[in-house]
Amino acid sequence: xxxxxxxxxxxxxxxxxxxxxxxxxxxxxxxxxxxxxxxxxxxxxxxxxxxxxxxxxxxxxxxxxxxxxxxxxxxxxxxxxxxxxxxxxxxxxxxxxxxxxxxxxxxxxxxxxxxxxxxxxxxxxxxxxxxxxxxxxxxxxxxxxxxxxxxxxxxxxxxxxxxxxxxxxxxxxxxxxxxxxxxxxxxxxxxxxxxxxxxxxxxxxxxxxxxxxxxxxxxxxxxxxxxxxxxxxxxxxxxxxxxxxxxxxxxxxxxxxxxxxxxxxxxxxxxxxxxxxxxxxxxxxxxxxxxxxxxxxxxxxxxxxxxxxxxxxxx
Amino acid sequence: xxxxxxxxxxxxxxxxxxxxxxxxxxxxxxxxxxxxxxxxxxxxxxxxxxxxxxxxxxxxxxxxxxxxxxxxxxxxxxxxxxxxxxxxxxxxxxxxxxxxxxxxxxxxxxxxxxxxxxxxxxxxxxxxxxxxxxxxxxxxxxxxxxxxxxxxxxxxxxxxxxxxxxxxxxxxxxxxxxxxxxxxxxxxxxxxxxxxxxxxxxxxxxxxxxxxxxxxxxxxxxxxxxxxxxxxxxxxxxxxxxxxxxxxxxxxxxxxxxxxxxxxxxxxxxxxxxxxxxxxxxxxxxxxxxxxxxxxxxxxxxxxxxxxxxxxxxxxxxxxxxxxxxxxxxxxxxxxxxxxxxxxxxxxxxxxxxxxxxxxxxxxxxxxxxxxxxxxxxxxxxxxxxxxxxxxxxxxxxxxxxxxxxxxxxxxxxxxxxxxxxxxxxxxxxxxxxxxxxxxxxxxxxxxxxxxxxxxxxxxxxxxxxxxxxxxxxxxxxxxxxxxxxxxxxxxxxxxxxxxxxxxxxxxxxxxx
Numbered sequence: 001x002x003x004x005x006x007x008x009x010x011x012x013x014x015x016x017x018x019x020x021x022x023x024x025x026x027x028x029x030x031x032x033x034x035x036x037x038x039x040x041x042x043x044x045x046x047x048x049x050x051x052x053x054x055x056x057x058x059x060x061x062x063x064x065x066x067x068x069x070x071x072x073x074x075x076x077x078x079x080x081x082x083x084x085x086x087x088x089x090x091x092x093x094x095x096x097x098x099x100x101x102x103x104x105x106x107x108x109x110x111x112x113x114x115x116x117x118x119x120x121x122x123x124x125x126x127x128x129x130x131x132x133x134x135x136x137x138x139x140x141x142x143x144x145x146x147x148x149x150x151x152x153x154x155x156x157x158x159x160x161x162x163x164x165x166x167x168x169x170x171x172x173x174x175x176x177x178x179x180x181x182x183x184x185x186x187x188x189x190x191x192x193x194x195x196x197x198x199x200x201x202x203x204x205x206x207x208x209x210x211x212x213x214x215x216x217x218x219x220x221x222x223x224x225x226x227x228x229x230x231x232x233x234x235x236x237x238x239x240x241x242x243x244x245x246x247x248x249x250x251x252x253x254x255x256x257x258x259x260x261x262x263x264x265x266x267x268x269x270x271x272x273x274x275x276x277x278x279x280x281x282x283x284x285x286x287x288x289x290x291x292x293x294x295x296x297x298x299x300x301x302x303x304x305x306x307x308x309x310x311x312x313x314x315x
Numbered sequence: 316x317x318x319x320x321x322x323x324x325x326x327x328x329x330x331x332x333x334x335x336x337x338x339x340x341x342x343x344x345x346x347x348x349x350x351x352x353x354x355x356x357x358x359x360x361x362x363x364x365x366x367x368x369x370x371x372x373x374x375x376x377x378x379x380x381x382x383x384x385x386x387x388x389x390x391x392x393x394x395x396x397x398x399x400x401x402x403x404x405x406x407x408x409x410x411x412x413x414x415x416x417x418x419x420x421x422x423x424x425x426x427x428x429x430x431x432x433x434x435x436x437x438x439x440x441x442x443x444x445x446x447x448x449x450x451x452x453x454x455x456x457x458x459x460x461x462x463x464x465x466x467x468x469x470x471x472x473x474x475x476x477x478x479x480x481x482x483x484x485x486x487x488x489x490x491x492x493x494x495x496x497x498x499x500x501x502x503x504x505x506x507x508x509x510x511x512x513x514x515x516x517x518x519x520x521x522x523x524x525x526x527x528x529x530x531x532x533x534x535x536x537x538x539x540x541x542x543x544x545x546x547x548x549x550x551x552x553x554x555x556x557x558x559x560x561x562x563x564x565x566x567x568x569x570x571x572x573x574x575x576x577x578x579x580x581x582x583x584x585x586x587x588x589x590x591x592x593x594x595x596x597x598x599x600x601x602x603x604x605x606x607x608x609x610x611x612x613x614x615x616x617x618x619x620x621x622x623x624x625x626x627x628x629x630x631x632x633x634x635x636x637x638x639x640x641x642x643x644x645x646x647x648x649x650x651x652x653x654x655x656x657x658x659x660x661x662x663x664x665x666x667x668x669x670x671x672x673x674x675x676x677x678x679x680x681x682x683x684x685x686x687x688x689x690x691x692x693x694x695x696x697x698x699x700x701x702x703x704x705x706x707x708x709x710x711x712x713x714x715x716x717x718x719x720x721x722x723x724x725x726x727x728x729x730x731x732x733x734x735x736x737x738x739x740x741x742x743x744x745x746x747x748x749x750x751x752x753x754x755x756x757x758x759x760x761x762x763x764x765x766x767x768x769x770x771x772x773x774x775x776x777x778x779x780x781x782x783x784x785x786x787x788x789x790x791x792x793x794x795x796x797x798x799x800x801x802x803x804x805x806x807x808x809x810x811x812x813x814x815x816x817x818x819x820x821x822x823x824x825x826x827x828x
Contacts, residue, residue, distance in 0.1 A: 032717030036724065038353045039490065040361045040435065040475075044751050045724050047490050054491065082353060083511040084494050090511045149553050156561040164561040165554045166547060169513075263347075263549040263558075265512035273350070273512070273550075276687075278717050 001306070008299050019291045020072070024065050027283045033057070034081045034278040055081060057280075068284065077288070078281035082274070087285035091267065094286075097167050097182075098266040101189065101258075102251035104182050108190035109197055109247065114240075116194075117201025121236075122228050124206060132198065140195035148188040148261035155184055165263035185262040189255055193247050200243055204236035211235075238308050245301035249294050342542035344810075344823055347549040347558055347567040351515070354492035355506070357478035358426070358434040363737050366474040367568070367820040368546050370533075371517055372413070373478035373500035376404060376423070376455075377471035381532035381818065383591075383647070383740045385471035388526055388534070389418065389479055389501060399462030399772050400445075406453040410524045412481050413505035420449035425482035427455070433490040435475030439743060440466055443769065464772040468741035474820075503539035503824045517544045530825050532818050540812075540827035556805065559584050565807045565828065566821065571689075572631035575803065584805045590816040591738025592637070592644050595694060595797030596747070598734065598754035603726035605678055613792035614657070615669035616680075616731075619705035620698055621661025626798045629693035637799040642745060642785055644799050648774070649742050653782040654789030658796065666705035679710040683723065683732040687716040691733040694797055723753040735800075738819055742781050743769060747794045756793030 035051035036043065043051075052058055056067075071078060077087035120132040156164035167181040168174055208214060209232050217231045218224075256268035267286055274282040352365035357373045376390040387393075393404045410418040424447060431441030443463040450456040457466070470477055480488075484497045498506035503525070504517035519539040528535040547564070549555045555567035556574070560583050570578065570586075579586045599606045599613050606613055623638050630636040640658025643649030660666075680702075684695035692713070699709045712729070714722065722728040732753070739745060748765065750757035764787060768780040788794065804821060806813055812826040 030718075031721055032715070033721045036720045037717050038492065039359065040353070043435070043490075048724065051491055080511070082351075083509070085511060093511050093513065149557070152554065152557045152561075156563070157557050160561065164558045164563045165549060166513075166558075166563065169510075260551050261554055263547070263551065263554050265510075269550075270512050276715065276717060277353075 012295050020069060023284055023287045027280050028061055032278045037277055077285035080279055080282045082277050082279045087281045090282055091285055091289060094265055094267040094270040096169060097264050098252050101182055101186055101255060101266060102248055104186035105189045105251050106248055108186055109194045113194040113197030114201060117198040118233055120202040121205035136195040136198040139191040144188050144257050145261050147191055148258060151184045151188060167264050185258050185264060189258045200240055204239045205232050208232045208235045241304055241308055242301050245297045249297045344541045344544050345564045346546045347555040347564040348546050349569045350550055351548050355498055356492035357473050358430045359490060359492050361435050361475040368515055370473050370820060371504040371544060372502040372506055374502050375470060375473050375477050377467055378533040379471050379740060380534040385467040386534035400459045402457040404455045408453050410501050411522050412501055413499045413520055416481055418501055419452050420455050422482045423455050423479055424449045425485035426479045427477055429485040429488050430477040440469045462770055462772050464769060464777050465741045465743045503537045504544055515546045537824040539824050544823055559805050559807055565810055568804045570803055570805055572635045575632050575635060578805055585808050587804045587806055588816050589802045591819045592799035592801045593735050593737050594799050595735045597795040598732050599792055600730050601793055602755040604730045606730050609673055610791050611673035612675055615666045615673055617657055617792050617795055618660045618662055618669055619666035619702050622659040622798050625694040625697035628697055629690040630800055635801045639799045642796060648778060649781055651782040651785055654786035657789045663705040677708050679708050680730045681710045681712055683712045683719050683729045685714055685716040685719045695733050754793055758791060760787055
């Protein structure tokens with residue numbers, strides 16, 4: 001296991017290097033000059049060029065890349081052109097929201113997705129299965145911006161139960177109770193993902209239920225619930241565990257719409273705003289962090305496979 | 316712990332989180348903005364959002380009263396020599412900066428010098444300044460090369476204007492915006508925090524020295540009732556509206572016109588019209604391409620366009636727009652009908668004939684527009700159709716705003732581009748008057764009139780010259796005005812002291828809840 005992990009970590013290096021080149025090129029090939037945006041409408045071309053030079057954007061691209069890479073290797077992602085703060089601090093500020101949002105969403109996915117998926121599989125072909133499957137299809141189909149706005153209208157404007165938007169940090173006034181700002185966004189984000197987990201659990205359990213060892217368990221006279229949980233559900237979890245890993249990574253990077261609707265200061269909205277502002281260091285930093293996150297989660301999922309399924313060997 | 320007790324605990328936490336009252340006291344005003352400004356440095360940044368926030372903490376020597384006339388703010392008065400070339404401004408005594416330091420002429424001098432050299436609008440006045448000096452501890456003297464009529468209006472316009480900073484901040488500052496730790500002003504609120512992507516927060520400045528007199532526009536007494544002003548970026552308009560309705564925000568800006576009737580009838584929110592309209596501008600390239608110096612072809616383009624359908628499509632309710640060809644809104648002393656008979660002809664046949672006479676042979680005309688501003692894009696679509704009907708071969712190029720800004724600085728990249736302009740109290744501040752603004756309109760006729768316009772201090776004479784300048788704009792067509800747009804914001808009905816309209820930018824001194 002250790003040798004495998006070390007080998008996998010080593011293969012991450014060239015992948016990461018390729019990713020940094022792609023990210024850097026992609027960011028710098030977009031038209032638009034951060035200096036022009038910063039100085040506004042009345043700046044002359046000379047003033048824009050001067051500020052651009054002060055920010056170091058007049059150097060050849062490859063020199064800019066290696067300077068950036070050198071700093072990244074020392075843990076310095078640069079300074080945000082827009083916020084004039086270290087990129088790590090800007091990302092850190094968004095990371096709190098994104099990680100909490102993704103974690104709460106995962107909680108909803110587990111609370112809703114797993115039991116409903118098990119219910120749907122164990123009641124396969126009945127009216128319960130029909131209702132849960134249809135509900136899952138509906139949840140997967142509803143656009144998140146629409147669902148988010150309706151949840152705001154019902155639970156914030158009409159009932160006044162939850163805040164409509166924003167998220168003060170847990171270190172701000174309110175402390176842990178500020179998590180209530182994330183209830184509606186996490187429900188919004190959970191709906192399509194929980195629906196997918198419902199479908200996945202149902203399909204995996206139905207697959208496993210057809211296997212010989214399940215038939216043997218039933219033939220031994222075990223209670224149907226025990227068969228469903230211990231023999232079917234546990235084996236079906238192998239496929240579901242991989243889905244959970246990638247869902248968590250996706251929730252960090254793909255929550256743009258939800259973060260926009262609920263005005264959450266997360267990483268998804270940060271990267272979109274930074275692209276509009278051409279804040280190169282932040283765009284590069286965020287994408288790099290997301291790439292690393294995906295790689296690490298990919299590795300963890302592979303390692304988890306081996307733990308969950310002894311038939312899988314790590315070579 | 317059993318499953319049952321876990322569930323009980325979870326329910327209890329959920330109930331607690333649900334029932335916990337809002338985290339914010341009534342001493343905080345929460346303002347939902349469309350985004351975050353690039354900086355709050357008023358001398359170099361012209362973003363309206365930046366001024367909406369920053370004019371609570373930075374002040375200039377003058378400001379505008381409710382009639383948009385300049386009145387003293389940090390100044391206490393001035394004397395102008397008979398030849399109009401020496402202006403002595405006396406400063407209010409007892410004014411403190413947010414760092415506790417007293418404001419003197421040394422700070423004003425350093426601020427004016429930085430603004431004159433690097434400020435966004437500084438050169439408009441400093442091109443006419445021979446020297447500026449601190450002629451006393453509380454006195455500043457401007458020595459002009461020639462009389463310059465609009466000096467006080469320019470001094471009073473804080474957006475890209477001469478905000479007064481401590482000398483320690485202004486000295487050595489360049490075109491690059493000053494950083495947040497140097498946001499030290501004299502206003503009723505002081506800078507507290509800029510949490511990236513979360514909020515910008517100002518807190519009451521307890522040692523604020525308010526000007527005397529009854530509050531009038533931005534002039535007169537300023538009282539900071541709120542402990543804190545928090546400006547929160549909420550990019551989605553639906554969320555901004557829902558947030559005010561739910562009581563999570565007290566004020567939200569930039570609401571679409573098509574929701575005006577619904578929101579105006581809603582007792583849960585108060586609609587706040589902005590008194591100074593913004594107006595769209597389509598710039599024509601005077602430096603390169605087929606439109607360069609071909610005024611006849613430009614007039615053909617102008618003749619092809621009917622502005623009303625575009626305003627109806629892009630803005631919506633008629634109360635929120637005016638098909639006004641004057642560059643100043645109705646009621647302004649600068650409003651004049653000169654040239655406006657050509658504002659919105661919409662005559663395709665006449666335009667076609669004029670284009671043929673001007674030698675137009677169907678070559679593509681590159682029209683740049685951005686989707687970042689829906690009203691730009693919607694209007695451009697209507698114009699493109701109208702121009703096509705008149706036989707123009709329009710190459711509509713749609714970009715995001717950052718790309719458009721970069722491309723418009725390159726004369727060979729475009730022939731027309733769409734932008735908009737905020738309300739300004741003096742026509743000298745309109746971008747087309749700036750020879751260096753993309754479009755680069757700098758004809759001898761313009762120069763002659765502009766020189767006369769800025770040299771005169773007589774209001775009636777200046778108004779007459781401005782009428783001539785506006786007529787010249789309709790003749791040479793360096794830009795086409797698209798009409799006045801009255802934007803509006805919404806506020807919580809709990810806010811007291813807002814008045815009926817916003818003057819230029821919302822202000823929250825003399826406001827409470």
